[in-house]
Amino acid sequence: MIARQSTLFIPTLREAPADAEAVSHKLLVRGGYIRQVSAGVWTYLPLGWRVHQKVVQIVREEQDAIGAQEMLMPVLTPLELWAQTKRDYIEELFRLRDRHGRDYVLPFTHEETVTFHAREIQSYRQLPQMLYHFSVKDRDEPRPRGGLLRVREFIMKDAYSFDRDEAGLDASFRKQEEAYHRTFQRCGLTFSAVAAESGVMGGKESIDFLAPSGSGENTLVTCENGDYAADLEIARGIPRASVQPERHDKPQKIETPGVTTIEALAELLAIDASATSKAMPVVRADGTLVLGLVRGDDRLSESKLLGVLGSDFRPATDYEIRTAFGAGGGSLGPIGVDVEVVADDALREGQYVAGANRDGWHLRGVEAGRDFEPRFADIREPIEGDTCPECGGALRFQTAIEVGHIFKFGDRYSRPLEARFLDEDGVEKPFVGGSYGIGPGRVMAAAVEQSHDENGIVWPAPIAPYHVHVLALHGGAEEVLAEAQKVAAALDEEGYEVLLDDRDERPGEKFADSDLIGCPIRIIVGKRSLEDGSVDVRRRDGSDEGRVAAPDVLKWVGQA
RNA sequence: CGGGGUGUGGCGCAGCCUGGUAGCGCGCUCCGUUCGGGUCGGAGAGGCCCCCAGUUCAAAUCUGGGCACCCCGACCA
Numbered sequence: 001m002i003a004r005q006s007t008l009f010i011p012t013l014r015e016a017p018a019d020a021e022a023v024s025h026k027l028l029v030r031g032g033y034i035r036q037v038s039a040g041v042w043t044y045l046p047l048g049w050r051v052h053q054k055v056v057q058i059v060r061e062e063q064d065a066i067g068a069q070e071m072l073m074p075v076l077t078p079l080e081l082w083a084q085t086k087r088d089y090i091e092e093l094f095r096l097r098d099r100h101g102r103d104y105v106l107p108f109t110h111e112e113t114v115t116f117h118a119r120e121i122q123s124y125r126q127l128p129q130m131l132y133h134f135s136v137k138d139r140d141e142p143r144p145r146g147g148l149l150r151v152r153e154f155i156m157k158d159a160y161s162f163d164r165d166e167a168g169l170d171a172s173f174r175k176q177e178e179a180y181h182r183t184f185q186r187c188g189l190t191f192s193a194v195a196a197e198s199g200v201m202g203g204k205e206s207i208d209f210l211a212p213s214g215s216g217e218n219t220l221v222t223c224e225n226g227d228y229a230a231d232l233e234i235a236r237g238i239p240r241a242s243v244q245p246e247r248h249d250k251p252q253k254i255e256t257p258g259v260t261t262i263e264a265l266a267e268l269l270a271i272d273a274s275a276t277s278k279a280m281p282v283v284r285a286d287g288t289l290v291l292g293l294v295r296g297d298d299r300l301s302e303s304k305l306l307g308v309l310g311s312d313f314r315p316a317t318d319y320e321i322r323t324a325f326g327a328g329g330g331s332l333g334p335i336g337v338d339v340e341v342v343a344d345d346a347l348r349e350g351q352y353v354a355g356a357n358r359d360g361w362h363l364r365g366v367e368a369g370r371d372f373e374p375r376f377a378d379i380r381e382p383i384e385g386d387t388c389p390e391c392g393g394a395l396r397f398q399t400a401i402e403v404g405h406i407f408k409f410g411d412r413y414s415r416p417l418e419a420r421f422l423d424e425d426g427v428e429k430p431f432v433g434g435s436y437g438i439g440p441g442r443v444m445a446a447a448v449e450q451s452h453d454e455n456g457i458v459w460p461a462p463i464a465p466y467h468v469h470v471l472a473l474h475g476g477a478e479e480v481l482a483e484a485q486k487v488a489a490a491l492d493e494e495g496y497e498v499l500l501d502d503r504d505e506r507p508g509e510k511f512a513d514s515d516l517i518g519c520p521i522r523i524i525v526g527k528r529s530l531e532d533g534s535v536d537v538r539r540r541d542g543s544d545e546g547r548v549a550a551p552d553v554l555k556w557v558g559q560a
Numbered sequence: 561c562g563g564g565g566u567g568u569g570g571c572g573c574a575g576c577c578u579g580g581u582a583g584c585g586c587g588c589u590c591c592g593u594u595c596g597g598g599u600c601g602g603a604g605a606g607g608c609c610c611c612c613a614g615u616u617c618a619a620a621u622c623u624g625g626g627c628a629c630c631c632c633g634a635c636c637a
Contacts (some may be wrong), residue, residue, distance in 0.1 A: 141636075480585075510597085
């Protein structure tokens with residue numbers, strides 16, 4: 001079926017919405033792919049839905065290829081199921097109530113539901129199982145943004161594996177990992193699979209698939225030599241060496257009136273910021289105070305500290321700080337206070353200036369291990385200029401979109417939901433599970449971020465809405481339109497998906513729209529070339545263009 | 561949730577400070593013209609000025625309250 005543009009709903013826009021920032025946001029809107037309905041809530045217009053479906057089909061094929069079984073679980077879910085796994089308090093969870101007063105949620109993931117079904121698996125003989133579906137996910141995001149980058153409702157492919165033990169889970173996990181690599185490759189994305197944060201309730205292993213792009217929510221840290229890649233949240237970097245001033249046998253008080261920032265401190269003492277330390281007091285869930293200590297030129301990584309503490313925490317309030325330290329923020333240090341100190345590994349060696357826990361005073365020559373006993377851990381956020389922990393090469397930082405995430409959740413859900421099977425040894429055991437998600441909408445956005453020019457989208461062929469865009473520059477001339485239709489029909493016959501611009505518009509507009517829409521191949525049929533029986537052909541990425549005799553179009557397209 | 565900003569025809573904006581019956585560009589309709597990178601000319605259609613209340617002879621404009629949307633941050637299975 002040839003898609004005749006004159007009859008389709010493809011509302012392209014000359015200008016981007018004023019509030020759009022991300023390239024993918026602007027181009028998907030301008031190209032007539034998506035439209036916003038409300039904050040973080042989007043409609044896929046016909047063209048956008050075609051692309052979405054292309055991504056979905058690739059995901060489906062790769063899931064099927066590893067033996068995963070497609071199904072469909074409902075969006076509307078009884079709250080009770082989430083209460084059993086103690087996830088009903090999560091703020092991002094949409095809730096609603098029916099006319100009988102029963103509570104429901106609109107979940108953003110389906111571990112509970114799929115585990116509910118897994119209860120019908122009774123025996124190890126029925127394992128392993130791998131189930132997946134594409135379904136609408138709702139998530140009450142505090143702040144949606146960037147077009148498709150962060151939304152409140154979206155379609156996700158989520159797959160779940162159930163195994164009898166860790167070894168089985170590992171095998172399932174590896175299958176998914178490989179399927180994910182193939183999936184994103186086929187979608188034409190540049191991406192890295194990196195170790196990621198497993199989350200407070202996660203399991204042991206967690207891999208993020210990050211696609212570097214102009215805008216995104218994550219930061220991908222990679223080594224110039226390819227020896228290392230990680231999400232910034234857990235990335236390790238070797239900081240530049242601390243520039244140490246003269247040593248002191250014991251900490252010395254120095255008066256630093258009004259100095260509460262590292263910059264001011266370093267300037268006053270005429271030392272490098274790397275010779276200072278920064279103290280961040282936090283309060284854990286149980287109410288105990290912890291002091292995070294990093295080098296002055298570093299930032300505390302909250303996700304790493306979370307991992308170290310093993311429990312949620314929040315920044316201490318001014319009141320709590322004053323009560324515990326006897327001084328205000330900016331004058332805090334590890335000495336002379338009765339709180340646990342977690343110091344970054346960078347502070348193991350050398351001496352540092354630290355707050356004296358007295359307003360307007362600092363201590364110089366403070367040495368961890370000698371003057372106080374911290375718990376050492378890697379709690380700093382890597383920064384530009386760090387080197388690779390594996391090879392010492394330079395680390396690069398790139399903004400990235402998380403297009404997929406896989407992690408092992410073990411018995412996190414099967415225990416509370418009492419999903420158990422009888423193992424070979426006659427013992428009833430909970431399933432050991434993994435969870436594997438892909439957001440096709442984010443794949444779309446990432447593809448646009450990675451592949452576009454100043455005029456519009458340059459789709460990777462496998463997910464383009466149509467393979468070929470045939471432009472009929474007929475200007476009312478019937479024979480030109482007829483020839484364009486002939487070319488389109490021939491391509492269609494060959495199995496190509498063809499969009500025919502048969503609209504009664506001027507050439508300039510057709511070119512502009514065609515650039516915006518971004519199909520990989522463009523064929524231009526107009527009077528000019530038709531005079532000698534040829535048409536103009538062109539690849540959207542600009543790698544090839546020329547004029548071929550009309551009968552040779554199929555051959556050219558085939559090669560392209 | 562904290563900070564900043566914006567709501568005026570379909571889209572992008574001006575008007576608001578200094579109240580006086582709403583304007584520009586694009587798009588849309590019709591006529592003519594043009595036809596290989598968003599032609600040109602003419603004639604038109606289209607607006608609860610986000611909502612509610614207040615001040616005033618008079619409110620897009622001033623005041624109060626609310627809502628929505630965007631950006632930065634916090635948050636992010």
